[in-house]
Amino acid sequence: MSDADLAREELKAAIARLADGDRSALEFIYQATSAKLFGICLRILGTRDDAEDALQDVYVSLWRSADRYDPARASPISWLATFARNRAIDRLRSGKVQSGAVPVDEAMEISDETPLADEQLEVQQSNAQVHHCIETLEERQRDAIRTAFFHGATYAELAETQGVPLGTMKSWVRRGLAKLKRCLEA
Structure with missing residues (x-):
């Protein structure tokens, strides 16, 4: 419940x-x-x-x-x-x-x-699904996506923080988002 x-x-x-x-x-x-x-x-x-x-x-x-x-x-x-x-x-x-x-x-x-109770319930279920799907990602993808989308960090900031090239960070995020999308569509 x-x-x-x-x-x-x-x-x-x-x-x-x-x-x-x-x-x-x-x-x-x-x-x-x-x-x-x-x-x-x-x-x-x-x-x-x-x-x-x-x-x-x-x-x-x-x-x-x-x-x-x-x-x-x-x-x-x-x-x-x-x-x-x-x-x-x-x-x-x-x-x-x-x-x-x-x-x-x-x-x-x-x-x-x-919002009506049923609308609030739908939002809560969607939020729970997003958080569940984020947890299925590799740790570095999960951390990069959370920091970028929930805390507003840029790819350049993420790359600098992680000590990786900008292209690598973009790839991590892009692959993570692709996995996230598949999980949410399932």
Whole structure:
């Protein structure tokens, strides 16, 4: 099970515990989600004070309605993000916000820019595959590719560091990239 899947399952379990009246579950949920939900509120409301008030409303609403969460309909973070968006829009409509908020009509269009869970999972799987394939390379190719692509070193810098001719370094990297490509396509 990936880290994202594990986090999702822990959040689902915490919401279920909260629905059963477990106060400690609310603390766990807050720690796991408050930064993201605060960001949603802040984008809509425009000020920290208003966003904090809306965020408090989110967790009060969650306390009252955790039993309504249906994991078959939405991921826990999507459900909570909807709470945050709705509470922020409610505050806009009530007129209780300071200047800096977006108009209500525009707030309806503000979306959560965080990639969806399935997109995050795909990225994590791709990253894991790349790292696995890099580990299959010879040590000198692996080190050269990591240093060039992850740390921005030039071929000339790599050649100088390794004490080899520039052409040799280019060959190591080119052959390593070819092996990497074959591994990733497999």
